[in-house]
Amino acid sequence: MASGGATSTGPGGSKPRNYLRPMPVLWWLKRPAYLKFMVREVTSAFIAGYALCLLVLMCGAGDADGFHTMFVSLQSSTSIALHIVVLAFALFHTVTFFNLTPRAIVVHRGEEKLPESAIKGAHYAGWVVVSAVLFFIVLRG
Amino acid sequence: MASNETCTLEVFRYHPDEDKEPRFQKYEVPFRKEWVVLDALNYIKDNIDGSLTYRWSCRMGVCGSCGMMVNGTPKLTCAAFLKDLVPATIRVEPLANFPVIRDLVIDFGDFMNKLTEVKAWMVPKEKRSIDEGEYRQSPEQLSEYKQFTMCINCMLCYAACPVYGLEPKFIGPAAIALAQRYNLDSRDGAAEERGNVVFSNEGVWECTLVGECTEVCPKKVDPAGAIQQAKLAASKDWAKRVLMPWAGK
Numbered sequence: 001m002a003s004g005g006a007t008s009t010g011p012g013g014s015k016p017r018n019y020l021r022p023m024p025v026l027w028w029l030k031r032p033a034y035l036k037f038m039v040r041e042v043t044s045a046f047i048a049g050y051a052l053c054l055l056v057l058m059c060g061a062g063d064a065d066g067f068h069t070m071f072v073s074l075q076s077s078t079s080i081a082l083h084i085v086v087l088a089f090a091l092f093h094t095v096t097f098f099n100l101t102p103r104a105i106v107v108h109r110g111e112e113k114l115p116e117s118a119i120k121g122a123h124y125a126g127w128v129v130v131s132a133v134l135f136f137i138v139l140r141g
Numbered sequence: 142m143a144s145n146e147t148c149t150l151e152v153f154r155y156h157p158d159e160d161k162e163p164r165f166q167k168y169e170v171p172f173r174k175e176w177v178v179l180d181a182l183n184y185i186k187d188n189i190d191g192s193l194t195y196r197w198s199c200r201m202g203v204c205g206s207c208g209m210m211v212n213g214t215p216k217l218t219c220a221a222f223l224k225d226l227v228p229a230t231i232r233v234e235p236l237a238n239f240p241v242i243r244d245l246v247i248d249f250g251d252f253m254n255k256l257t258e259v260k261a262w263m264v265p266k267e268k269r270s271i272d273e274g275e276y277r278q279s280p281e282q283l284s285e286y287k288q289f290t291m292c293i294n295c296m297l298c299y300a301a302c303p304v305y306g307l308e309p310k311f312i313g314p315a316a317i318a319l320a321q322r323y324n325l326d327s328r329d330g331a332a333e334e335r336g337n338v339v340f341s342n343e344g345v346w347e348c349t350l351v352g353e354c355t356e357v358c359p360k361k362v363d364p365a366g367a368i369q370q371a372k373l374a375a376s377k378d379w380a381k382r383v384l385m386p387w388a389g390k
Contacts, residue, residue: 019240106370
């Protein structure tokens with residue numbers, strides 16, 4: 001933890017000796033909202049890592065043998081557990097991110113703002129549509 | 142709460158000529174259900190310790206002078222009721238992330254400089270003489286920025302912002318919200334000048350959207366929203382310039 005301290009007195013003692021308080025290394029544990037923010041940010045790193053792994057796996061599945069190997073490895077209990085964790089992280093990140101969208105997107109209709117629920121609702125609706133399309137493509141394949 | 146009639150305040154004390162480090166001093170004050178933390182501080186100053194130093198003025202949530210950390214949360218002490226905080230000891234500290242001049246008084250020079258940097262005032266798009274009449278605006282145009290005019294410069298948002306605590310060069314929530322207030326004003330013409338500061342590395346891109354600035358704002362200004370809206374506007378401008386360079390010509 002960094003230490004705080006008083007700034008030096010200027011020539012003739014004219015400047016006040018202001019006290020600078022240190023920012024604790026564990027500042028993100030000071031308030032629940034800070035912790036939630038950190039979790040939100042960390043989950044994005046896990047999702048990015050997962051996306052990279054999936055990409056590497058898919059690159060190695062160019063032929064029938066490679067695809068079979070990938071398919072078998074994805075069915076292992078370790079893989080299923082990993083996917084459940086990543087799914088939980090993805091859901092947490094998505095929900096917390098969508099809940100913040102009304103901060104950035106403000107739509108005026110005359111003098112009135114579109115309610116936050118409409119902005120959030122549009123994002124959730126988009127999420128459902130994209131997921132449904134992906135499900136359709138995967139199941140059809 | 143020590144008894145039914147009193148409550149305890151633990152107050153941050155720092156005297157620049159006498160103390161090397163700050164300390165906390167406990168005071169027992171009468172408990173009145175209609176009292177706010179500022180009333181308790183005034184009681185201490187008037188009856189127990191006249192050396193206690195703090196800022197206040199209007200006592201009605203307008204001037205923005207009496208912002209302090211109350212139990213670790215930035216609050217206007219004129220709006221923090223004792224009845225919501227007892228029976229626990231109430232800890233009162235100066236606003237976080239600012240240097241302390243003495244006791245509960247912070248040095249807000251940095252914030253004032255940032256207001257100047259972002260030109261937090263109206264720069265008319267077109268100069269008019271008095272004879273030409275007022276700058277007119279429709280209610281719809283007013284509604285674009287009205288929310289951001291509610292800022293009272295209380296700096297609670299800076300005290301809640303860990304980004305400002307870690308990187309003091311960050312322009313910060315209130316200054317960016319006020320820049321956005323004038324950028325969205327149909328009568329203003331200095332958005333480009335402000336952009337040099339607001340869209341610099343120390344401007345909106347420093348914000349990681351923790352969102353606590355909005356949570357602690359006593360006037361529901363939503364500075365986090367102002368910053369994200371400014372980011373979105375800058376991104377749209379950039380995309381338009383890159384993808385449709387002919388559009389600006």
